[in-house]
Amino acid sequence: MEGSFFCMFRRALLFLSLHVLMICFMHQGYAYGVEGKIASRSVSVSSLLPSPSCSPSTAKASGRKSTLEVIHRHGPCSQLVQDLSSLNHTKILLQDESRVKWIQSRSSNSSNSLEASAVARLPVESGITIGTANYLVTVGLGTPKKDLTLIFDTGSPLTWIQCKPCVVSCYNQSDPIFNPLKSSSYANVSCASTACSQLTSALGRSQCLESTCLYDIQYGDNSSSIGFFATEKLTISPKEVIDNFTFGCGENNQGLFGKAAGLIGLSDNNISILEQTAAKFGKYFSYCLPSSTSLIGHLTFGNDSGAPSSVSFTPLSTVRQSSQFYGISIVGISVEGNPLSIPSTVFSNGGAIIDSGTVITRLPPTAYSALRTAVGKAMANYTTAPAVSLFDTCYDFSNETIVLIPSITFSFAKGVDIDLHPSGIFYAEKASQVCLAFAANGADSDLVIYGNTQQKTFEVVYDVAGRKLGFSPNGCF
Missing domain, CATH: 2.40.70.10 (Acid Proteases)
Incomplete structure (x- = not known):
């Protein structure tokens, strides 16, 4: 009888430990890896789709005078x-x-x-x-x-x-x-x-x-x-x-x-x-x-009193023959907290810029292939959809209400890591065709362009006099 009691006690203790562990690794819709890095996000499919009605401003800069x-x-x-x-x-x-x-x-x-x-x-x-x-x-x-x-x-x-x-x-x-x-x-x-x-x-x-x-x-x-x-x-x-x-x-x-x-x-x-x-x-x-x-x-x-206080800055660089653009240095990409195996020269071969007018980020083929493969593994349980336009990695979420999206982190020079918002990971026209929002360049030597889809929800700060570019999360929603 006493042995049975201790057996039940150990099972209860194990259950409680697992429950606490789940709470630690799941918080506000995020799943965390063993090193505390965001592995995935639980996202409603409806939040990925365009809405027919305009919502009130979610911007945090309404109090600034300029x-x-x-x-x-x-x-x-x-x-x-x-x-x-x-x-x-x-x-x-x-x-x-x-x-x-x-x-x-x-x-x-x-x-x-x-x-x-x-x-x-x-x-x-x-x-x-x-x-x-x-x-x-x-x-x-x-x-x-x-x-x-x-x-x-x-x-x-x-x-x-x-x-x-x-x-x-x-x-x-x-x-x-x-x-x-x-x-x-x-x-x-x-x-x-x-x-x-x-x-x-x-x-x-x-x-x-x-x-x-x-x-x-x-x-x-x-x-x-x-x-x-x-x-x-x-x-x-x-x-x-x-x-x-x-x-x-x-x-x-x-x-x-x-x-x-x-x-x-x-x-x-x-x-x-x-x-x-x-x-x-x-x-x-x-x-x-x-x-x-x-x-x-x-x-x-301007940088007035209402500007965000938590900004991570990376240097602005000069891009040859593209002087009207703002150059940046991308050094790596991670999926679910795991750095992709991409040679360090891949991003530096053709240089990189950030552009408010380009919709979809263009990556070197070597980097895009590694990204697509990692996302494909993470999304293996979801139904795939046909390729469309620029996109070759698409999913059918028409029978889903909530989906688990793998985190994607871009690493820039000077140790700046940016965890993309879900709206910066997938491009959705309709629930039956939600696609990975990246495209490959023709060659690794082509200029890399960091597009506006991947910039969503960040306050992107251009300190041009200081020659640096900053990212502050949750600048708007």
Whole structure:
């Protein structure tokens, strides 16, 4: 009897120990490995799918005085969208592929160099990437102020808008087209000015109409904007107004800009908004892209008191022949806390950039193959789905409510490890086709591009003056 009692006691103690162990290794939907690293996340399938309705802002930067709301131009929060059912993911991904080819054509060792130049039919020396980025902000321009919705792009130097009288052509936009004759603060830039010289340096060319400076920006998808280089009052917020901001006032515009009024350029260049506001904001900005097209993020200029305190910084590097982009150093990838066996030279061969306008991260084939294999093993119990567009690793979650997603960690120089949000791991058009949100480059020597899908929910901090890039988790949701 006594032996039976001790046997029961030991079984109860074992059960209790296992229960405690499970609690330790499962917390808030995360499964942890033996070294405390996140191995997987329990995620509802519905949270991976786009929502038809706009949700209130989840951004944590609403109290900062120089903050703009960021919305996805194809989502329900965008006034540019007329019919959500018309959202064509295949078209978005095809445009993304065109952008990538054009960016990589700037690198002499890229396998895309000749192909992209032939497709674009534009001189490589123009150095401008395509303008089909997916995220929008609204700024004020002129006196009196007119609100304009613009695409924002870290890979473009020039800010421009469509202007009346549209002498040649203007595409359809949602906002009323800006009329410079009705603004008391508008002025054309002289050909003899330093600003016009900087324009020539940035774009590779400029022209003059009598003594007035003209700009001509051509993008890699044959989109373009041509017009007057001018100065105007730019309103970021009621407390942040930039006088004499130089921009393009376009009267001949065409291309894949949707119904946005133009584009705001955030690259590190003399004519970009970053350089023009350096005295005020210190060449420092950040943004957070939300987890879903139905949520709202933010773009913030400057490092004010409301900035995140827990930021992990990695150095910004210089990418040869791609100076308008922000270079980064990727040193490794882990799946479920386990580093993938990828030679250290794979990521350094072609260099790497971070880009707000590229949707899907492009990896060296060697790295992508290792990632796909590891994720495939972790997802072995789920039903696979056919490949689609850029994606060759897809799953059918139509009969699932909750799925267990393996963690993916990117390691950057100086010991910065970033655990991707689930929305940065899978790209979902519908429950029956949820795909690993990465694609392989043509060769290991191609430029690696860290895209906006993998940046979701992080506040991505650009301290350009300090030459470093930071990541702060949970900047928005």
